[in-house]
Amino acid sequence: MLSGLINYPTVLTTLGGDKMNENADDDALILDVRNLSVDYIAHGRPPAHALEKVSFQLRKGEMLGIVGESGCGKTTLMLSLMRLLPAAGRIVNGEINFLGADLLNLNEKAMADVRWKNIAMIFQGAMNALNPVRTVGSQIAEPIARHTMNTLNDLHPIHNANRNGKATQSPNGNGHYAGKNLNPLRTVGSQIAETIKHHEAISDKGILDRRVAELLDLVGISPNRRDQYPHQYSGGMRQRAMIAMALACFPDVIIADEPTTALDVMVQAQILELLATLRQQLGLSVLFVTHDLGVVAEVCDSVMVMYGGVVAEYSDVDTIYNSPQHPYTQELLKAFPDVAHPHSKLTSIPGYPPRLDALPAGCRFAPRCPCAFARCHQAPPPLYHLGKFHEASCYLVEKTKVGIQE
Amino acid sequence: MSHYLFKKIGWALLTVGFVVVLNFFLFRILPGDPARAVKDPRLTRQSIEAVRVRFGLDKPLPVQFLLYVRNLAQGDLGTSFHQQRPVATILVENLWNTLLLIGAGTVLSILLGIVLGVAAAWKSGTIIDYGALIGSLAAWATPTFWFGMILLFWGSSQLGLPIGGKLTAGASYDSWWEQWLDVGKHMLLPTVTYTIIYAGQYTLFMRSAVLDIFAEDYILTAKAKGLHSFQILRDHALRNAMLPTVTVVALNLGFTVAGAIEVEKVFSWPGLGQTIIDSVERQDYPVLQGAFLLLAISVIFANLLADLLYSYLDPRVRVT
Numbered sequence: 001m002l003s004g005l006i007n008y009p010t011v012l013t014t015l016g017g018d019k020m021n022e023n024a025d026d027d028a029l030i031l032d033v034r035n036l037s038v039d040y041i042a043h044g045r046p047p048a049h050a051l052e053k054v055s056f057q058l059r060k061g062e063m064l065g066i067v068g069e070s071g072c073g074k075t076t077l078m079l080s081l082m083r084l085l086p087a088a089g090r091i092v093n094g095e096i097n098f099l100g101a102d103l104l105n106l107n108e109k110a111m112a113d114v115r116w117k118n119i120a121m122i123f124q125g126a127m128n129a130l131n132p133v134r135t136v137g138s139q140i141a142e143p144i145a146r147h148t149m150n151t152l153n154d155l156h157p158i159h160n161a162n163r164n165g166k167a168t169q170s171p172n173g174n175g176h177y178a179g180k181n182l183n184p185l186r187t188v189g190s191q192i193a194e195t196i197k198h199h200e201a202i203s204d205k206g207i208l209d210r211r212v213a214e215l216l217d218l219v220g221i222s223p224n225r226r227d228q229y230p231h232q233y234s235g236g237m238r239q240r241a242m243i244a245m246a247l248a249c250f251p252d253v254i255i256a257d258e259p260t261t262a263l264d265v266m267v268q269a270q271i272l273e274l275l276a277t278l279r280q281q282l283g284l285s286v287l288f289v290t291h292d293l294g295v296v297a298e299v300c301d302s303v304m305v306m307y308g309g310v311v312a313e314y315s316d317v318d319t320i321y322n323s324p325q326h327p328y329t330q331e332l333l334k335a336f337p338d339v340a341h342p343h344s345k346l347t348s349i350p351g352y353p354p355r356l357d358a359l360p361a362g363c364r365f366a367p368r369c370p371c372a373f374a375r376c377h378q379a380p381p382p383l384y385h386l387g388k389f390h391e392a393s394c395y396l397v398e399k400t401k402v403g404i405q406e
Numbered sequence: 407m408s409h410y411l412f413k414k415i416g417w418a419l420l421t422v423g424f425v426v427v428l429n430f431f432l433f434r435i436l437p438g439d440p441a442r443a444v445k446d447p448r449l450t451r452q453s454i455e456a457v458r459v460r461f462g463l464d465k466p467l468p469v470q471f472l473l474y475v476r477n478l479a480q481g482d483l484g485t486s487f488h489q490q491r492p493v494a495t496i497l498v499e500n501l502w503n504t505l506l507l508i509g510a511g512t513v514l515s516i517l518l519g520i521v522l523g524v525a526a527a528w529k530s531g532t533i534i535d536y537g538a539l540i541g542s543l544a545a546w547a548t549p550t551f552w553f554g555m556i557l558l559f560w561g562s563s564q565l566g567l568p569i570g571g572k573l574t575a576g577a578s579y580d581s582w583w584e585q586w587l588d589v590g591k592h593m594l595l596p597t598v599t600y601t602i603i604y605a606g607q608y609t610l611f612m613r614s615a616v617l618d619i620f621a622e623d624y625i626l627t628a629k630a631k632g633l634h635s636f637q638i639l640r641d642h643a644l645r646n647a648m649l650p651t652v653t654v655v656a657l658n659l660g661f662t663v664a665g666a667i668e669v670e671k672v673f674s675w676p677g678l679g680q681t682i683i684d685s686v687e688r689q690d691y692p693v694l695q696g697a698f699l700l701l702a703i704s705v706i707f708a709n710l711l712a713d714l715l716y717s718y719l720d721p722r723v724r725v726t
């Protein structure tokens with residue numbers, strides 16, 4: 001079980017800590033996304049504004065639900081965070097402050113180090129997200145082997161000495177590391193290597209195997225199935241394996257993009273329960289993308305409702321359910337009145353989301369909004385702050401606002 | 407695994423049996439009396455009849471068929487009308503030469519095709535990609551005999567390579583490796599012709615297979631894991647992209663024996679293709695019958711090989 005896992009310090013040494021922001025004193029703040037805008041560029045057509053000025057924060061241990069109709073940009077947002085947008089996607093504006101540094105400023109190599117090590121992702125369709133010709137176990141082991149040695153190198157200056165070539169000197173010739181505890185007859189390097197092997201050498205096959213077994217056990221899969229292939233797993237097991245994989249490197253943030261969509265209802269419930277349990281146990285910070293407001297109510301702390309690439313309303317779960325201010329949120333809840341039957345689809349709002357390459361001049365929701373008035377068709381509403389943690393982008397709340405997002 | 411194996415081998419054997427039967431009747435319904443193919447104007451009617459008797463052509467069909475099957479089981483494919491030698495001996499001689507040529511050509515073209523195809527896909531949209539694409543389309547579209555003749559002309563005039571055959575006529579060799587050097591010189595041009603023509607096809611195939619794989623979700627997963635692009639290529643794309651390629655290569659393998667005909671003709675390479683052409687001209691039915699059987703069986707076994715390789719590469723096939 002979990003206590004058996006070798007815990008690695010999840011310090012992000014690849015990132016500079018120089019970039020301070022107003023929330024820097026907030027220790028629990030992990031992710032602070034600001035004014036993120038993404039376009040999809042197509043040849044000979046106007047760019048599609050898939051995200052416009054999206055801002056949100058994620059704190060340690062928080063589970064943030066991101067809801068909205070199909071095509072509102074949820075996956076685009078998640079992929080932007082990992083900087084894995086498809087070729088046509090461009091991040092045109094914004095910041096992704098992660099543990100105090102902007103991910104958008106990292107070079108590709110540093111970003112590759114952040115992926116999975118710091119931000120891991122559970123994909124929607126586990127069948128397709130797993131490679132069919134490799135065993136599940138090897139795919140879980142892969143990110144561990146990829147990232148853990150890096151972390152060791154970065155975290156342990158001693159280990160760096162190994163790379164600098166000094167490690168072949170004997171302790172006496174290397175005053176810095178000399179000490180009673182070192183065997184003077186053997187090189188520093190060999191002794192360090194031994195130590196690492198003893199405690200944390202994840203490249204060591206046996207330890208790697210044990211980690212994989214523990215991870216599988218953690219998500220309720222018998223470890224002796226690790227040498228099986230994805231097609232030998234049921235849909236639910238594949239999704240569990242995805243979760244085990246996401247946990248492999250003790251990420252600071254886990255992104256779950258509709259992790260239960262492709263599953264049947266019973267299995268959905270099991271996977272949700274697993275996620276909720278793991279989150280409690282491990283104190284995970286999760287971005288949880290879903291269509292399903294009922295699920296959000298069950299498992300999330302806060303909710304960001306998106307519409308057509310913008311934030312419609314953003315607050316804690318209670319506020320969103322008990323006093324929604326944005327007409328879109330209200331319509332969603334109406335279309336979905338009973339939290340006890342959380343599996344109906346969000347289809348009953350008449351009309352369709354806007355085309356992203358031909359957006360309405362005003363509020364993106366105006367063509368479908370039951371409360372729309374003249375002004376809504378002229379200019380898009382800004383995001384109004386309604387309280388310490390409640391934001392909505394609708395002219396109707398202008399009178400009750402306490403501030404405006406820049 | 408073993409169940410799958412047995413099933414595949416069983417089917418292959420069954421197909422061979424079917425081909426054996428078909429091959430017999432195919433050659434009985436073809437026009438032209440084989441006996442007359444033994445061209446000699448001095449032959450009298452009696453001697454023609456004697457030839458028919460000698461080759462067993464006077465007996466009723468069912469008896470001929472039984473004899474054919476019995477002889478086949480003993481490795482006897484009959485006697486060549488023209489050369490008066492056992493067909494099996496002729497075929498084995500020629501098959502060896504053909505295998506030498508297409509063996510070298512196939513291995514080289516597969517290697518070249520995989521390397522170029524993967525490089526093109528990996529650097530897709532760059533000059534490398536366009537170069538590989540245009541080059542392989544050109545190679546694919548080029549008629550084999552035309553390309554062979556250009557190479558033959560250029561190679562013999564500029565590089566002093568032999569213009570055909572397998573060995574220099576009348577040459578004597580001090581050692582076996584001198585002889586092999588001579589064979590190598592003769593083989594060079596036909597092998598290059600063969601390699602380039604087929605590599606084009608394999609390059610295109612490998613390129614599109616890798617590009618397809620790059621669009622798969624599990625490649626996104628691999629990127630999300632922070633793997634480097636070479637790691638992704640090696641650990642997640644290559645094996646998967648080999649799957650469709652293996653099928654094409656193995657299917658080709660059967661047909662390449664026949665496909666070598668053009669190359670052999672241009673370079674006068676004493677192989678199976680050359681023999682088939684000669685036998686058609688001389689209506690040498692026993693040789694043709696034997697050659698057809700050999701080709702059919704090689705196609706069947708290439709298929710079997712593809713299936714087995716596929717099941718090794720793709721675990722989803724292994725279990726079913």
Ligand SMILES: Nc1ncnc2c1ncn2[C@@H]1O[C@H](COP(=O)(O)OP(=O)(O)OP(=O)(O)O)[C@@H](O)[C@H]1O
Nearest residue numbers: 040050069070071072073074075076077086088356
């Ligand atoms: N590669 C792409 N090129 C162009 N447009 C794209 C691309 N990928 C997504 N889009 C567009 O961006 C918008 C947002 O898509 P996204 O996949 O982020 O939506 P989503 O909220 O995740 O939807 P779903 O709930 O169906 O998964 C959609 O309108 C989509 O058409």
Ligand code: SF4
Nearest residue numbers: 363366369376394395
């Ligand atoms: S701004 Fe106008 S159109 Fe937009 S949600 Fe508010 S009321 Fe509706």
Ligand SMILES: [Mg+2]
Nearest residue numbers: 074075076257
């Ligand atoms: Mg999506």
